[in-house]
Amino acid sequence: MKTVGGFLLSQIRQRASRSFEKILKTKGIDAFNGPQGRILYVLWEQEDLSITEIVRLTSLANTTLTGMLDRMEEQGLVVRVPDQHNRRQIRIRLTDKARSLQAAYDEVSEENNAIFYAGFTESEILQFENKLRRILKNYEEAERHGK
Numbered sequence: 001m002k003t004v005g006g007f008l009l010s011q012i013r014q015r016a017s018r019s020f021e022k023i024l025k026t027k028g029i030d031a032f033n034g035p036q037g038r039i040l041y042v043l044w045e046q047e048d049l050s051i052t053e054i055v056r057l058t059s060l061a062n063t064t065l066t067g068m069l070d071r072m073e074e075q076g077l078v079v080r081v082p083d084q085h086n087r088r089q090i091r092i093r094l095t096d097k098a099r100s101l102q103a104a105y106d107e108v109s110e111e112n113n114a115i116f117y118a119g120f121t122e123s124e125i126l127q128f129e130n131k132l133r134r135i136l137k138n139y140e141e142a143e144r145h146g147k
Helices: 003-028 033-047 051-058 064-073 097-098 102-116 122-146
Strands: 078-082 088-095
Touching: 003 033, 003 102, 033 064, 033 088, 033 097, 051 064, 051 088, 064 078, 064 122, 078 102, 088 102, 097 102
Parallel strands: none
Antiparallel strands: 078 088
8 A cells, every 4th residue: 555644744744834934924923933933832831951852842853953042042032051960961941032922923823723724623633633643653663763
C-alpha cells in the first residue's frame, strides 16, 4: 500500500506556516515570526527551560534553535540565565516584553486553527490529534533506538 501521510503533513505544515505569517502581518504583529512563536509558545507553557528541553518540545535542531535564540535575545524576547544547580547549563526565560505578546499569539493561533479545523467536529479533532500524538511517539521511539 502506497502511503502519502508524511507528504501531506509536510504540505499542511508549509501552508499553515504561510497562513500564520499572513495573519501576523495582517494584525501588524512584527515582534516575532512563526518559528519564534513555537519557542515562545513552549516558554509560555513552561517558563525557564533549558535549550535541550526547548529542542525536545519544539523539534527544532539545536543549531537552528541557538541562532533563533540569539535573535530573540537581541529583540528583547528572551534572556539566557545560568542554571543555579548546574553552572554549565543555560536556562531560557521570557522577558516582560515576550509575556505581553502572549494574548496576540493566542489570537493568531486561534484564527489559524479555525482555518485548520474548518468543518471538523470536536470528536474528529480529538481523534486526529490522538493519531498525530501516536505518530510523534513513533518518531521519538525510533530516535531513542538510533533509527
